[in-house]
Amino acid sequence: MAGGQRRRRAGGRVLLSALLLGLCWRAAAGRLRYTIPEELGRGSLVGPLARDLGLSPVDLPARKLRLASAANRQLQYFTVSGESGNLYMSERLDREEMCGQAASCSVSFEALVQNPLNVFHVEVAIQDINDNSPRFLRDNFYLEINELTSPGARFAVGLAEDADVGSNSLQGYELEANGYFAVEVKESPDGSKFAELVLRRALDREREPSLRLVLTALDGGDPPRSGTAQLCINVTDANDNAPVFAQDRYRASLREDAPLGSQDRYRATLREDAPPGSIVLNVSASDADAGTNALITYGFGETPSKLLQKFVMDAESGLITLQEALDFEDMRSFSLTVEARDRGGLLAHCKVEVEVLDVNDNAPEITMLSVSSPVPEDVPAGTVVALLNVNDRDSGVNGEVSCELSGETPLSLVKSSGGSYKVVTASALDREQAAEHRVTVVARDRGRPSLSSSTALVLERLSVAGAAFPADFCEGTLPYSYNLCVAPGRAVAEAAWLPPPLPSLPAEELLGGAPSGKRSPISSAGAGEPPANPDAPQQDRYKN
Structure with missing residues (x-):
């Protein structure tokens, strides 16, 4: 049993040493990382900052631990205790507001200590919680589908948004049970998911001129959250051919430093500071019908409102132009849904992907x-x-x-x-x-x-003592020989020396002060007024 106790004590010492080495390694590396969930309440503990830096509570007054950051907005969420050195939340933090749809989110700042001066980089990772439900951009979607449309035809419908990320984000769609349509989930290159309606059985306007179905968007949280929208489908009379886009997908690369107007049908270059009205891309669709059924109008499909603020489309030509300036540092790519609709109500859709290329427009x-x-x-x-x-x-x-x-x-x-x-x-x-x-x-x-x-x-x-004065201040050429010179009236206690014997002079000269602005010798006592220089003609040599 005694042997077991010795082994336990030895194991405890090994564990303690390992913990101390871990703390020292993190501090020596100059980088600390903590992880917290979003929406953490004010006053919640983030981590033992001082302890992780190798500081004890008794060290804190002298080391003056504080936080600093080039972006002061980062510091509004955190505070460090002057007593314990712990890092606390000073304000509730919303991950979606801080980082948007970014896959990872963190706040970085520096921890500074004095005596000696040093800096450590601190990173706080913000984990997402499922605090947002999927939301459709509209409550109702209206579709006109011809009764002669063949089974297998597809229609882009609901696009829902979810401010959460990862498994808490939008994962799929469900459609109310019916005899005609099913829903499939499609994913854009940017990762967003949209619903595509698939016709499974031929429509018959005489039997069912319209349908109303509930479309549900679901996220992957536990428990999951959902949002709904209603599909209003109107079955129309025959229009034999739907519009067809020249391409299913268009791609535009927008360079921040490219000249204006250097665009073609499938690829465009555009300056970041291009004014509203600059051309982005021209989409094109055709319709094999004749007459009014062949007339096509263009427009954006289900697209987030923030993207509609950036781009505008001409309904007749399909020309997409810029409404607001682009900034690579704010948004690196855009994905737009474009629709072409003929006069008979049939439509086609395609994707337009806009990539913003970075240029060096920010100085350090x-x-x-x-x-x-x-x-x-x-x-x-x-x-x-x-x-x-x-x-x-x-x-x-x-x-x-x-x-x-x-x-x-x-x-x-x-x-x-x-x-x-x-x-x-x-x-x-x-x-x-x-x-x-x-x-x-x-x-x-x-x-x-x-x-x-x-x-x-x-x-x-x-300056430190003994190194404050040039040699020519104290050459020792006067009747008085001194090892150090100071300004008049200053008491000096740290000089250890003995002056030579004073000559026989009247008392008033011994007690008189040196002229203003002159350097004077100090007494061996190291305090009080120094004697005046009796050799007036030589005083000019000792001016400040």
Whole structure:
């Protein structure tokens, strides 16, 4: 039994050591990650930030743990306790509002500590919860289908939206039981799912001139949420041929830096800052019927309202033009449903996929997180004196940033994590060479042409005792010989020396003060008023 207790104690020590090593590794790596569900209440614990950084509660007052970020909006959701060092929610966070339909969602910021100065990158991943139901863009959908339409014909109908992501997002559709139609789920290249109505049995207008069916959209949550819309189908008299698009799918690549109007039938290039009215793409459909039954009108099918704000279609020509400026950083692709309808009510549909190509239109942004100034001149090499963050909204190589210090200086730049950099001393500082250091931080991306930005960093040096005065201030050429000189009236206690014997002088000269603005010798007691210089002609040599 004693042997078992010893083994348990040894195992506990091994486990404790492993935990401590894990904490040290995370702090040393300069990156911490926490995961929380969205809609977490105010005051909820996110994680033991100070403990994960290797700080104990007794260390917190001296280390001054705080949060910083180049995007201040990120910090409104979090706060750190000054007593425990724990990270808490300061405001309820909605994942859909923060990240939209992105597959992953996280908030990043920096944790700063003082004495010594250091920075750690903190990332909080936001997990989705099933707090949104699927919702159709309209409550009612109206279709006109000719009674001679052959079984197997397909009709694009409901498009539902669900603000949740992953398994909590829209997963499928169900159709009310009937004798004519079934519903199939189709997926667009962008991942959105829409319902397609399939005719299973020939219609007969004389028997059933119209149908009303309930279409249901379901998500994959547990329990699942749903939304409904009503299909109103009107069966029309014969119109032998439906319109046919030249292509089932169109693709347009919109370059932010392409010249205006360089478009053709299937592919277009368009500047990001193109004005409303710029051409995107021209779709085309034909109808084999004659007369009014061959007249075709074009329009968008079930399309989210935010996309309809970007694009407009000419009903007669099928020309799609831009209504609002594009921004790759906000939206990288669009998927539009286009319909062609003849006068007899028959229609066809196709997909238009619009891809936005990134150009280098954002310069890097530099944010100073913390600056330690003045800096003692005797600090060792490698001391952190400033922290900064660099961010570029572009993607790919356009968003890859390098950072450097411009000018000759005993400072160097060390890359940290999450776009953060440390400014550290590269060698010893000497105040006698320069009282301050002015350097320029330059951030440059890898785009073509490359964009850059810069900001000035000023660090003052703090002198240490014995190194504050030039040699010619205390040459020892006066009747008095001293090892250190100070301004008049200043008490100095740290000097340890004995002056030579004073010459025989009147008391008033011994007690008189030095002229204003002159350097005066200090007494051996290290306090009180220093004696005046009796040698007036030589005083000009010791002006400030």
